[in-house]
Amino acid sequence: DAGITQSPRHKVTETGTPVTLRCHQTENHRYMYWYRQDPGHGLRLIHYSYGVKDTDKGEVSDGYSVSRSKTEDFLLTLESATSSQTSVYFCAISDSAGNQQVQFFGPGTRLTVL
Amino acid sequence: QQQVKQSPQSLIVQKGGISIINCAYENTAFDYFPWYQQFPGKGPALLIAIRPDVSEKKEGRFTISFNKSAKQFSLHIMDSQPGDSATYFCAASFLSGGYNKLIFGAGTRLAVHP
Numbered sequence: 602d603a604g605i606t607q608s609p610r611h612k613v614t615e616t617g618t619p620v621t622l623r624c625h626q627t628e629n630h631r632y633m634y635w636y637r638q639d640p641g642h643g644l645r646l647i648h649y650s651y652g653v654k655d656t657d658k659g660e661v662s663d664g665y666s667v668s669r670s671k672t673e674d675f676l677l678t679l680e681s682a683t684s685s686q687t688s689v690y691f692c693a694i695s696d697s698a699g700n701q702q703v704q705f706f707g708p709g710t711r712l713t714v715l
Numbered sequence: 716q717q718q719v720k721q722s723p724q725s726l727i728v729q730k731g732g733i734s735i736i737n738c739a740y741e742n743t744a745f746d747y748f749p750w751y752q753q754f755p756g757k758g759p760a761l762l763i764a765i766r767p768d769v770s771e772k773k774e775g776r777f778t779i780s781f782n783k784s785a786k787q788f789s790l791h792i793m794d795s796q797p798g799d800s801a802t803y804f805c806a807a808s809f810l811s812g813g814y815n816k817l818i819f820g821a822g823t824r825l826a827v828h829p
Binding site for chain 2 (some may be wrong): 632634641642643644645646649651655670680691695701702704705706707708709
């Protein structure tokens with residue numbers, strides 16, 4: 602998994618509660634991404650980061666926020682979880698020193714919002 | 716348009732047969748076309764990738780065929796094995812505003828029967 606860990610791996614929560622997912626990398630990569638995976642949609646980009654405190658929106662960013670205070674950690678927050686955010690969330694990294702277009706994915710977090 | 720259309724949704728192949736998955740895109744800005752393989756409970760893993768200046772790329776039993784004029788590309792798995800049973804995603808990428816924009820197809824679930 603290219604030195605990427607995600608926590609928690611599974612979470613069940615209730616509608617309206619805040620949730621934070623963590624992505625941790627050990628190889629000092631500049632670019633980090635959060636995707637969600639849903640049947641019939643492949644993976645869709647939520648937010649990405651191109652450095653500490655530098656983040657931007659992806660195609661499905663509504664209801665999500667991110668933070669990156671350290672190179673190694675990229676946090677995804679659902680301020681008030683909804684059932685439509687039930688999904689599998691993947692973090693990815695790409696290497697600015699090599700082929701930036703190659704993305705490596707973490708093991709995922711399965712989130713269920715009841 | 717930045718969609719990547721993938722077919723079929725599911726595929727059943729006998730052991731030793733050829734598995735073929737097709738993808739099509741519209742945006743000519745895409746300049747990198749990776750295929751990812753995903754096993755249940757795991758993150759997507761890069762399998763093979765191609766750039767549009769090449770019509771074919773082969774790595775072991777896996778081959779990408781690329782038709783730039785038709786904006787289509789396909790994955791061929793020769794001598795398919797039960798261990799190849801997984802979900803396969805095509806994707807298309809280009810660098811935009813300093814980050815790697817990666818668009819995924821919806822995925823193909825491959826089952827290889829012994």
